[in-house]
Structure formats: C-alpha cells, structure tokens
Amino acid sequence: MRKFKHGKLSGGCADSCCLKLEGLSVSMEGDQILEDVSFHLHCGEIVALIGPNGAGKSTLFRSILGQTPYKGSITFSPAGGPAIRLADGAAAGGTRPLVGYVPQSPSFDRGDPVSVLDFFTAATSKWPVFLPIPREYRDRAAAILARVHGEDLLDRPMGALSGGQLQRVLLALALEPVPHILILDEPLSGVDIEGEHQLLEMLDELRTQYDLSIFLSTHDFATLGQFADKVILLNKRMLRAGPPDEVLSSPEFYDTFHLRMGRGGER
Numbered sequence: 001m002r003k004f005k006h007g008k009l010s011g012g013c014a015d016s017c018c019l020k021l022e023g024l025s026v027s028m029e030g031d032q033i034l035e036d037v038s039f040h041l042h043c044g045e046i047v048a049l050i051g052p053n054g055a056g057k058s059t060l061f062r063s064i065l066g067q068t069p070y071k072g073s074i075t076f077s078p079a080g081g082p083a084i085r086l087a088d089g090a091a092a093g094g095t096r097p098l099v100g101y102v103p104q105s106p107s108f109d110r111g112d113p114v115s116v117l118d119f120f121t122a123a124t125s126k127w128p129v130f131l132p133i134p135r136e137y138r139d140r141a142a143a144i145l146a147r148v149h150g151e152d153l154l155d156r157p158m159g160a161l162s163g164g165q166l167q168r169v170l171l172a173l174a175l176e177p178v179p180h181i182l183i184l185d186e187p188l189s190g191v192d193i194e195g196e197h198q199l200l201e202m203l204d205e206l207r208t209q210y211d212l213s214i215f216l217s218t219h220d221f222a223t224l225g226q227f228a229d230k231v232i233l234l235n236k237r238m239l240r241a242g243p244p245d246e247v248l249s250s251p252e253f254y255d256t257f258h259l260r261m262g263r264g265g266e267r
C-alpha cells in the first residue's frame with residue numbers, strides 16, 4: 001500500500017515541520033490521565049496511536065486540539081519558520097497551526113433524511129438547510145468532497161452511508177481548510193475491509209499531496225505495518241514508539257495487551 005516515504009525526515013526536526021510534545025501530563029477530577037508524554041510528529045508522516053481502552057488516546061488528541069488543559073509543552077515548528085508554543089491550548093507568539101479533526105464516528109439514524117449536502121452546508125455556513133441550497137454551496141461541497149473522491153455522495157442521506165463512506169465525508173470536512181496536522185480518532189472502527197483499504201489509500205494520498213502530519217488512533221494492529229511510519233504505544237505513559245514491527249514485537253506491547261511472546265521472544 002505504501003507508495004511514498006517522506007524524504008524530509010532524514011534531516012530530523014531541524015529542517016522539517018514538526019509537532020513536539022514534551023512532558024505532557026493531564027489530570028481530570030483528581031485522576032492522572034496522561035503522564036510525561038513526549039514525542040515528535042513530522043509533516044508527511046503517518047503516526048498511529050495505540051493503547052487499550054481508557055489509555056488516554058482521545059485525551060491526548062483533545063490536548064493537541066486545545067480542548068483539554070495540560071501541563072508540559074506542545075510546540076509546532078513549521079519548516080523554516082518560528083516555533084509556535086501552544087500553552088493550555090492557546091498559541092503564544094504566533095499563529096495557531098490548523099488542526100483537522102475527525103472524531104470517533106458519530107452515528108446517524110438509518111431513516112435520517114439529512115443529506116451529505118445538508119450536513120456540509122450546516123457545518124460550513126450559516127445557511128438554513130430547510131431552504132433550497134444555492135448552487136454555489138452545492139459546488140463548493142462537491143469540490144471539497146472531490147478531495148476524498150466522494151462527489152457522488154453529495155445527495156445521499158447521512159444515515160445510509162457505509163462506515164467507510166461516513167469516514168470519507170468527515171475526512172473531507174476536516175480538510176476544509178487544509179490543515180497542518182490531521183487527527184483521526186479511530187477512523188477504522190465500523191469500516192469493512194474494502195472501506196478500510198480505500199481510507200488508508202486516501203490518507204497516504206493526502207499526506208503526499210498536502211504534506212500533512214497524520215495522527216490517528218486505532219485498535220486494528222493487523223494493518224499498521226502497511227500505512228504507519230511510526231507507532232506510539234500509550235497507556236497513560238508513552239510505553240514505546242518506533243516502526244510498527246518494532247513496537248508490535250516489543251515486550252511492552254505484549255505486556256499491555258496481556259499476550260504471550262511467541263517463539264524467539266525472550267519471555
């Protein structure tokens with residue numbers, strides 16, 4: 001599946017744009033949710049975040065989005081530009097990087113008559129969708145959907161979309177405007193194998209086309225090696241980070257998911 005390995009990574013952070021998390025900690029209602037999490041994310045890189053239920057994956061995303069207060073630092077350094085430090089979600093000394101976000105799949109009632117065009121219009125304008133939608137809004141929605149090869153979905157009811165089609169519609173919205181960083185919370189859940197393959201191809205195409213950092217969480221470990229440059233294993237703390245094969249064969253991975261090491265493993 002992988003068609004493209006990003007060339008800029010060879011120089012590390014110095015000559016490529018980079019999101020840096022350093023010593024990130026989050027507490028809520030007296031509970032420590034994240035503790036001392038540090039890693040870098042480069043443009044053009046797809047990084048998968050894995051961990052058991054309740055590991056803090058969505059909380060980590062919300063911290064980057066500025067929706068959850070944290071301790072530590074999050075900085076964004078555009079290639080060749082000054083670094084932007086995000087303190088508790090506020091950009092200090094620069095323009096806030098654009099972060100596109102696809103939340104964990106919302107569900108739509110099967111009989112819900114809201115069309116993809118209605119949904120787009122409501123999300124991107126103040127036009128009352130019970131009135132006929134003007135041509136310019138329709139053309140704009142079609143152009144945005146075309147980025148994910150979804151123009152044909154425009155008049156479909158949201159409730160009739162498959163899991164993969166719904167993810168593509170949400171992805172198209174997250175790409176308007178095209179962000180610096182794209183975050184997807186479990187985009188593969190509820191998506192069949194064919195849809196999953198299309199979505200992963202799409203992400204590979206988008207990061208190449210727009211030089212995006214893509215950061216996604218998943219519980220589907222079987223496909224990680226096909227699309228992720230790096231995997232981060234999280235369970236409150238960052239337990240391991242590296243290429244997919246290295247993380248998936250690590251003792252930390254086996255311990256976290258209560259698996260036994262196979263032959264050749266040291267345990």
Ligand SMILES: Nc1ncnc2c1ncn2[C@@H]1O[C@H](COP(=O)(O)OP(=O)(O)OP(=O)(O)O)[C@@H](O)[C@H]1O
Nearest residue numbers: 028029031033051052053054055056057058059060
């Ligand atoms: N608003 C909140 N107030 C208090 N605790 C919270 C809040 N939001 C999340 N938590 C707790 O933080 C922990 C991490 O939750 P989070 O949703 O980030 O995990 P996750 O790794 O995304 O889980 P999953 O894989 O099940 O989606 C959980 O124990 C959860 O109960």
